[in-house]
Amino acid sequence: MDAAAARDDLGHMIAVEHLSKRYGRLPAVNDISFSCEPGTVTGFLGPNGAGKSTTLRMICGLTTPNAGTATVLDTSYRSLPNPGREVGVLLDASAQHSGRCGREALTLSAKLLGVERGRVDELMEYVGLSRAAARKRVGTYSLGMRQRLGIAQALLGGPRVLILDEPANGLDPEGIAWMRRLLRDFADRAGTVLLSSHLLREVEAVADQLVVIGKGRIVAQGSKAELLAATGVVVRGLDPGALHQALADAGLTATPGSDGALLVEAEAEAVGRAAAAAGVVLTELRPADTGGLEELFLSLTASDREEALIS
């Protein structure tokens, strides 16, 4: 049995435990924990500036945490002998030398990893970069082409784990569909994928597990089925204030969602009765289709915006 296989038996492919990072007094990542298993795609979700990239950089040993640990294949990333052969990383597709051609950028990585030259052309084709594009300088690439080059670079060493930061940014709808198929295939072949996004819709289609982060803290995590299961109703009234009061009087907990809607963890009937008893006119009453995750996600983004407006 080789070293890599031995490590498999021990535990998680990626494990983050109580990870924290401060910049001065500002906490960027605050005590977050999650893990990723083989054969799954984990969507790491949060608004811009929530701490996603900082977390991914800490996992990859590029940023030193103030507290907590992150391990990949049960060891710290920095102690992996040849990390590119086990973990494919794409943290920023724009971080490429603009004066180097795409093929050369991949060739450099191939030499470093000790991968045969043939893989470079193979992967260029796999990610849909033509021979002509491969010879062009990266400075002339669109963001979508850079993402494809970055994906090729991440896959070059034949890794079992992929860590991707916003890989769908700049891709067109066809490219996004392609990326989803690629990640699904990778996970189905027992690979582990951790990808971040600031768009719920983007990861919803491909992720098995979701970790939602806001202002450096995890606000929700679990399997997609769990998080997206309908667990309540969305209700709107002509007078939101009165409706909120009526629900409270009936002993129902309501969380404000977007645009005056309320999210209630109760049956539609109970909500309807509470509104009727208080004489509040309802304009909408329906099951929360994404289990409130979308509402939660929107409220995270909205509160960030409010703060930005206040400060």
Added chain:
Amino acid sequence: MTTAALTRPGLPRLAAVELRKSADTRAGFWLLVVIALLAAAVVVLQLVFGTDDEAHLAPLLRSTVEIMALILPVLGILLVTSEWSQRTGLTTFALVPVRERVIAAKVIGAAVLTLAALAAGLVIAAIGNAVAGGDWSLGLGELGRFTLYELIGVLGGVAFGLAFMSSALAIVMYFVIPIGWSILGETISALDKPADWLDASRPMMALIEGGMTGTEWAQLGTATAVWVGLVLAIGLVRLHRTEVT
């Protein structure tokens, strides 16, 4: 997955990659071409306008060394700073997480590049000498001094690049700090003695001209220890602490 794939890439392999990086970009390629052209130009100029005793292999080679030593440090600086200015460090340090190994590879790469430049200078000087029909004598000691002269310059560039992690800042500092120190040493009498030991320009001049005294060798040692060794050490501490973004 084979076990071989899980072994750490050796320093020679890393150095070969760094060497390739210095020539595989548009800017890097042209910088090398310009260095070679300048060496050729200086040989031609020296043959056309120089005195007869300059039209021999050794003085011609010395001129190529001096002109290349002006620009090679910039190459050393860019070899390091491009990881930040072009943000390729994000890939480099993700693939080679023990950051000091990347710098060791860059130092080796820069040294190999310097030897290649010296060899190119030798070829250019030899062609010039053949045309002029000059004297072919070239002492081993002389060749050694020229090599050392270029190496100190390039490694100083690598050190400054790492300490400042910014192309523009490192290039300016590389040329300004030593000059500033020389001026300080000359104007402030109290600094005169320490300046002799920390000012690299005087022993470097002696190094290229030859006939160095023991004191000059010692002064070259202390000045190099500070401007290359200490600066590199500061850079390594910075590299260890910095966040790669």
